[in-house]
Amino acid sequence: MKKxxxxxxxxxxxxxxxxxxxxxNNYLTTIKQYFDRTEDxxxxxxxxxxxxxxxxxxxxxxxxxxxxxxxxxxxxVAIMGSPKDFEAFYAxxxxxxxxxxxxxxxKIKRRLFRNSDDLVIGGVCSGLAAYLDLDAIWVRLAMxxxxxxxxxxxxxxxxxxxxxxxxxxxxxxxxMKGEPATIDNIIKTVxxxxxDLNQRINGKGILSNIIKTCSLILFWIFKFxxxxxxxxxxxxxxxxxxxxxxxxxxxxxxxxxxxLKSWKGVIFDTNSDxxxxxLSFILIAGIPIFMLLFSGIKLLFKIxxxxxxxxxxxxxxxxxxxxxxxxxxxxxxxxFGEISKIKEVKTLHAVNDTLYVKxxxxxxxxxxxxxxxxxxxxxxxxxxxxxxxxxxxxxSQNIFGFTKLDVIESTNDSTEIMINYIARGKNKKxxxxxxxxxxxxxxxxxxxxxxxxxxxxINPSKFRMQSIDIKIKLPLSKIVFLNKDxxxxxxxxxxxxxxxxxxxxxxxxxMTKQGLECLDCDTLTKQTK
Amino acid sequence: MSEEEIEKNSGVPEKSIQSQxxxxxxxxxxxxxxxxxDAYPTEIIEKLKETKLVVVEGTLYPLLTRLKNTGLLAYxxxxxxxxxxxxxxxxxxxxxxxxxxxxxxxxxxxxxxxKTIGPIKK
Numbered sequence: 190m191k192k193x194x195x196x197x198x199x200x201x202x203x204x205x206x207x208x209x210x211x212x213x214n215n216y217l218t219t220i221k222q223y224f225d226r227t228e229d230x231x232x233x234x235x236x237x238x239x240x241x242x243x244x245x246x247x248x249x250x251x252x253x254x255x256x257x258x259x260x261x262x263x264x265x266v267a268i269m270g271s272p273k274d275f276e277a278f279y280a281x282x283x284x285x286x287x288x289x290x291x292x293x294x295x296k297i298k299r300r301l302f303r304n305s306d307d308l309v310i311g312g313v314c315s316g317l318a319a320y321l322d323l324d325a326i327w328v329r330l331a332m333x334x335x336x337x338x339x340x341x342x343x344x345x346x347x348x349x350x351x352x353x354x355x356x357x358x359x360x361x362x363x364x365m366k367g368e369p370a371t372i373d374n375i376i377k378t379v380x381x382x383x384x385d386l387n388q389r390i391n392g393k394g395i396l397s398n399i400i401k402t403c404s405l406i407l408f409w410i411f412k413f414x415x416x417x418x419x420x421x422x423x424x425x426x427x428x429x430x431x432x433x434x435x436x437x438x439x440x441x442x443x444x445x446x447x448x449l450k451s452w453k454g455v456i457f458d459t460n461s462d463x464x465x466x467x468l469s470f471i472l473i474a475g476i477p478i479f480m481l482l483f484s485g486i487k488l489l490f491k492i493x494x495x496x497x498x499x500x501x502x503x504x505x506x507x508x509x510x511x512x513x514x515x516x517x518x519x520x521x522x523x524x525f526g527e528i529s530k531i532k533e534v535k536t537l538h539a540v541n542d543t544l545y546v547k548x549x550x551x552x553x554x555x556x557x558x559x560x561x562x563x564x565x566x567x568x569x570x571x572x573x574x575x576x577x578x579x580x581x582x583x584x585s586q587n588i589f590g591f592t593k594l595d596v597i598e599s600t601n602d603s604t605e606i607m608i609n610y611i612a613r614g615k616n617k618k619x620x621x622x623x624x625x626x627x628x629x630x631x632x633x634x635x636x637x638x639x640x641x642x643x644x645x646x647i648n649p650s651k652f653r654m655q656s657i658d659i660k661i662k663l664p665l666s667k668i669v670f671l672n673k674d675x676x677x678x679x680x681x682x683x684x685x686x687x688x689x690x691x692x693x694x695x696x697x698x699x700m701t702k703q704g705l706e707c708l709d710c711d712t713l714t715k716q717t718k
Numbered sequence: 719m720s721e722e723e724i725e726k727n728s729g730v731p732e733k734s735i736q737s738q739x740x741x742x743x744x745x746x747x748x749x750x751x752x753x754x755x756d757a758y759p760t761e762i763i764e765k766l767k768e769t770k771l772v773v774v775e776g777t778l779y780p781l782l783t784r785l786k787n788t789g790l791l792a793y794x795x796x797x798x799x800x801x802x803x804x805x806x807x808x809x810x811x812x813x814x815x816x817x818x819x820x821x822x823x824x825x826x827x828x829x830x831x832x833k834t835i836g837p838i839k840k
Contacts, residue, residue, distance in 0.1 A: 199801075200802055229787075230784075238779050240801075244800065247801040269774060269775050269776040270777060274776065
């Protein structure tokens with residue numbers, strides 16, 4: 190069994206065995222070069238000859254023999270003759286005259302090829318050497334030395350390796366050395382090649398063999414790597430896709446049951462803002478995930494599909510999402526642009542010297558409301574969540590924030606309580622309104638102050654970072670008892686023994702000029718020291 | 719000069735006379751063949767091969783092209799049953815005149831040469 194090649198000579202198709210093809214190709218190249226050199230109308234002559242060869246080959250094939258074999262080519266060469274025969278015949282032709290006078294010294298233009306017969310890596314150096322008529326070793330040495338100039342020759346070598354063709358036919362090899370493709374030279378070259386082959390079989394050029402094998406292995410690894418990378422990209426893409434779908438699905442499900450509905454209601458000014466937020470999320474997150482999946486599949490299954498418009502429209506959609514998102518972010522941030530603080534001061538008429546402060550607990554407060562998610566809120570609270578909590582009832586969302594308590598020295602003789610309501614808004618008026626929407630009960634009765642653990646923002650105010658800051662203004666030498674349950678509510682209270690706020694709860698404190706002084710925490714001071 | 723080079727240089731004149739002769743004779747033969755009937759290269763070659771003037775076909779094509787370019791020959795394309803279309807060559811009137819001259823000088827030359835060199839000695 191032999192491999193065949195399909196060729197077209199003078200418009201006629203032939204099936205030709207590979208070795209026969211090689212021979213015919215070599216023969217035609219040689220003849221073409223010969224006529225190009227010796228004839229003014231070399232192309233026309235060559236075309237005539239090709240036509241004749243086609244005719245001869247056409248006679249060789251018939252119903253039972255359809256493939257051109259090497260013997261047929263031998264016959265063609267015998268009939269048509271080789272350049273040597275022509276030379277003998279036309280020794281005195283005008284053009285051939287000069288050719289024959291120059292004899293073997295005759296120069297034909299050298300061509301740059303990679304010399305595959307003499308190679309260490311890709312035959313670039315020996316090809317260059319043949320072109321420059323130098324010994325290959327000098328070119329190789331130069332290449333090696335140039336590696337130390339920032340690896341310059343590495344890149345040069347790789348580029349040359351890619352762009353310079355390999356000398357394949359005998360005619361190429363002769364052109365590489367600048368020798369005319371006469372039949373003598375061809376025979377000479379073929380003999381040299383045969384010698385070279387013997388040498389190689391005897392173990393020379395091992396390095397080049399090793400490098401060849403290595404590059405083959407690298408090639409396969411690279412090919413395989415492509416698929417591995419494709420698979421990894423695909424898996425990452427799938428993972429992100431699952432997360433993405435979960436978020437989207439979660440959003441739509443959560444809207445009916447949990448916190449999300451309240452977030453949406455409390456943050457965004459209008460419902461359309463919320464729709465835009467979801468849309469921009471779909472675009473910003475979804476398109477890269479889609480492209481990731483797409484390119485992963487392309488790499489993994491070696492699909493060569495490249496659509497400019499797909500990329501452009503994906504990019505544009507993504508950009509649209511980004512612009513929507515940025516726009517929404519800014520318009521939402523604007524809602525937080527101004528800050529307002531409303532101060533309220535009440536005098537606490539003292540019955541005796543000691544003020545008792547305790548908390549109205551969060552679970553007790555929300556009991557008053559009928560929230561669909563009160564269980565969730567309690568869970569968050571029990572888990573130590575002390576920022577904001579959102580409660581959902583039938584038609585409204587309620588924001589709860591945690592109260593902060595401070596004790597400072599009073600500027601006069603009476604005990605006072607100062608409440609700061611703080612909120613943000615798109616303008617001063619809006620911020621004021623949002624601050625006024627804060628509701629927090631502080632009940633004073635017979636030296637006992639009960640403070641709500643959380644404040645509530647009354648509808649329709651949105652979440653605008655509302656907070657509440659309660660300060661007890663205590664005159665000098667008056668005493669305050671901070672109940673244990675104030676542990677998380679106390680905020681940054683100055684005291685003489687530098688005790689942590691949380692640790693101040695459960696003790697009696699006396700106001701002195703230096704700040705609050707603990708009356709019953711000997712053990713505590715010892716510990717902190 | 720090396721021996722090889724001497725051999726090569728001394729070989730040139732001999733070769734050139736032969737090839738010059740052959741070339742002239744071949745031109746005469748081609749024109750004669752075409753004067754009888756139009757023909758395409760393969761036919762011409764077949765006739766020449768009978769006389770052993772041409773051994774390889776490749777030599778004929780440059781010659782035909784050159785004769786055509788000097789205006790002695792003209793050609794037309796003709797479809798072939800087996801293979802690519804063929805170039806049928808024919809003699810131009812110029813070619814006919816040239817052939818006539820060549821004919822005359824050939825016979826003059828042959829007579830003269832035969833007289834000079836005499837019969838081949840064995």
